[in-house]
Amino acid sequence: MDRSITTHTFGCKVNTYDTGLIERDLGGLKSEERRIHILNTCAVTAEATKEAVRLTKKLKKNNPDDLIVVTGCASQVDTQKFEDLNEVDLIVANSHKSELRNLIEKRLRGEATKVHKSNIFRNEKLGLGGGLESHHSRIFLKIQDGCNSFCSYCVIPFARGKSRSLPREALAEKISELYIQGRREVVLTGIHIGDYCGKDEAGKEYLLEDLVSYLLKKTKMPRFRLTSLEPPELTPGLLELFKEDRLCSHFHMSIQSATTKTLKSMKRNYTAQDVEDVLDKIHLNVPNAYVGMDVIVGFCGETNLDFEDTYTRLERLPWTRIHVFPYSERSGTSATRMNDNVLRHVKVERSRRLRALSTERLQKKAYDQVGTRKKALVLKGQRGSRALSRDYWDIQLLAGNHPEINTEVDLKITGFHPNTSLNGGQLVGQLI
Numbered sequence: 001m002d003r004s005i006t007t008h009t010f011g012c013k014v015n016t017y018d019t020g021l022i023e024r025d026l027g028g029l030k031s032e033e034r035r036i037h038i039l040n041t042c043a044v045t046a047e048a049t050k051e052a053v054r055l056t057k058k059l060k061k062n063n064p065d066d067l068i069v070v071t072g073c074a075s076q077v078d079t080q081k082f083e084d085l086n087e088v089d090l091i092v093a094n095s096h097k098s099e100l101r102n103l104i105e106k107r108l109r110g111e112a113t114k115v116h117k118s119n120i121f122r123n124e125k126l127g128l129g130g131g132l133e134s135h136h137s138r139i140f141l142k143i144q145d146g147c148n149s150f151c152s153y154c155v156i157p158f159a160r161g162k163s164r165s166l167p168r169e170a171l172a173e174k175i176s177e178l179y180i181q182g183r184r185e186v187v188l189t190g191i192h193i194g195d196y197c198g199k200d201e202a203g204k205e206y207l208l209e210d211l212v213s214y215l216l217k218k219t220k221m222p223r224f225r226l227t228s229l230e231p232p233e234l235t236p237g238l239l240e241l242f243k244e245d246r247l248c249s250h251f252h253m254s255i256q257s258a259t260t261k262t263l264k265s266m267k268r269n270y271t272a273q274d275v276e277d278v279l280d281k282i283h284l285n286v287p288n289a290y291v292g293m294d295v296i297v298g299f300c301g302e303t304n305l306d307f308e309d310t311y312t313r314l315e316r317l318p319w320t321r322i323h324v325f326p327y328s329e330r331s332g333t334s335a336t337r338m339n340d341n342v343l344r345h346v347k348v349e350r351s352r353r354l355r356a357l358s359t360e361r362l363q364k365k366a367y368d369q370v371g372t373r374k375k376a377l378v379l380k381g382q383r384g385s386r387a388l389s390r391d392y393w394d395i396q397l398l399a400g401n402h403p404e405i406n407t408e409v410d411l412k413i414t415g416f417h418p419n420t421s422l423n424g425g426q427l428v429g430q431l432i
């Protein structure tokens with residue numbers, strides 16, 4: 001992509017994928033007179049939109065002649081906030097993202113209007129570009145987009161539309177192409193990959209576990225990784241596939257709460273018992289897996305007793321790390337009509353406690369890794385001195401160990417350097 005174009009990515013791995021497609025689709029586009037900034041925005045919280053607004057103002061203030069293009073989820077659901085900004089030159093909502101290049105070219109010629117948005121989401125948006133930003137080693141491959149759940153706190157179904165999936169044959173072909181190019185890990189990602197659903201030539205439906213099984217059989221890619229799943233979506237068939245070491249022993253469970261009352265208010269389709277069951281099943285079937293979880297604290301109506309129920313349940317269950325999110329009201333969601341908002345200082349304290357529990361657990365698990373051997377993928381950056389294990393441990397290689405980037409190496413874990421940051425610290429490894 002021409003150096004006159006800069007992308008700025010906010011939010012989730014799906015946006016990382018989409019930015020990779022944007023960079024591919026804008027290849028060869030040049031602007032000799034004006035630098036172009038593409039903001040691929042996130043709308044999961046109101047703060048995410050504010051962050052994009054702040055960057056927009058900063059970019060324009062520093063370089064008034066630059067072209068500022070806003071796309072992504074916030075451009076779809078918070079269109080007016082960007083339309084009201086003089087600093088924004090072009091708004092291309094998710095519904096029109098496939099037309100981004102054409103609209104930029106028109107805007108540079110003074111022909112395109114400022115806003116391009118529709119409530120209709122088309123399947124051609126699900127491109128198969130590999131989803132790789134220039135500074136990433138691993139491939140994020142989007143297998144589906146959209147969501148049918150409409151949880152009470154979430155605006156994403158309005159930003160991404162209904163769930164729709166890419167066919168397994170096209171995904172297998174793309175993965176084989178990536179393997180030939182030298183890629184050695186694919187992360188199967190989407191807005192809600194548990195919604196994945198395709199149809200074969202006979203019209204028979206196949207689901208996520210069928211897709212994963214198909215890709216393992218039809219490709220040579222040595223490492224597959226899945227993004228977020230809800231407890232009911234980790235089916236017995238899918239869990240069984242983790243016996244294949246090519247499917248990385250890493251789970252990210254989107255549980256949001258471990259209290260049935262709160263889960264019901266959130267419109268999640270499972271209970272606290274389901275949360276317990278899925279974590280126990282992972283521990284039993286994939287005992288050394290890395291298990292991360294998303295948990296929202298301070299949701300509407302969450303009492304002290306509710307929080308303590310979640311805390312004590314999680315305290316005794318097997319997992320590795322919790323990603324803690326204080327509840328933030330999002331306009332356009334049904335939760336805004338609920339009463340019993342939790343005071344900010346209460347949410348802050350609950351978040352602090354749960355993060356402390358997470359750090360304690362993560363560091364204990366990390367020390368348990370010392371002395372073990374792992375296969376790890378050497379990542380870009382820092383001259384090949386970092387690697388990621390199949391079970392999702394970030395490993396710093398000892399001085400003098402600089403293997404080739406994008407190769408998988410055998411390591412012995414020799415130590416752990418703890419810290420108080422969100423990642424809790426870093427393992428240290430030596431080439432075997």
